[in-house]
Amino acid sequence: MTEQELLAIYASIPTARHCEGCHECAIRCSGAIRIAACEWRAIRGYIERDIPPATLRRVLTEDKTFQIADGICERFCILYDMSGRRCAVYPVRPLVCRLLGHVEFMPCPLGRIERVLVDGPRIMQRYAEMDLRTFAEWFTLAPSVVVARALSGGEEGSACPS
Numbered sequence: 001m002t003e004q005e006l007l008a009i010y011a012s013i014p015t016a017r018h019c020e021g022c023h024e025c026a027i028r029c030s031g032a033i034r035i036a037a038c039e040w041r042a043i044r045g046y047i048e049r050d051i052p053p054a055t056l057r058r059v060l061t062e063d064k065t066f067q068i069a070d071g072i073c074e075r076f077c078i079l080y081d082m083s084g085r086r087c088a089v090y091p092v093r094p095l096v097c098r099l100l101g102h103v104e105f106m107p108c109p110l111g112r113i114e115r116v117l118v119d120g121p122r123i124m125q126r127y128a129e130m131d132l133r134t135f136a137e138w139f140t141l142a143p144s145v146v147v148a149r150a151l152s153g154g155e156e157g158s159a160c161p162s
Ligand code: SF4
Pocket: 028, 029, 030, 033, 077, 078, 079, 080, 081, 086, 087, 088, 089, 090, 093, 094, 097
């Protein structure tokens, strides 16, 4: 998949008119998602331009642990704002996040989004052909001074309570 094709898919994803931002789907913002280089460039630019340094530092260093069942913990994406209960980079979120609720394999938990893209699996297959990396990998491969500064001196998240 080329960058142009990726942007065309972004544009084809219907606007979620019925989404009221309930965050029922936010549990899917877990783990280390993998994104393309052009997506990292967009996110890095947004981080450097649009997020106040204090907010960025808080988001990048806060504890992302959440309990999904007794004794079973998961971690939210490093860019999920635990206090604000939202994605810190929502306007420039990557493809997999844009597809939430819009493909059959990641439906809206409340069933509010009716229209789904029929070719979701094919889109993911083509997306997987790109050089996808985690945020942690992009932080190293294509660093941002702003991100590095926010991370330096940050506190480690706490371990999953036993
Ligand atoms: S980039 Fe945003 S929408 Fe995507 S997983 Fe991270 S917090 Fe969630």
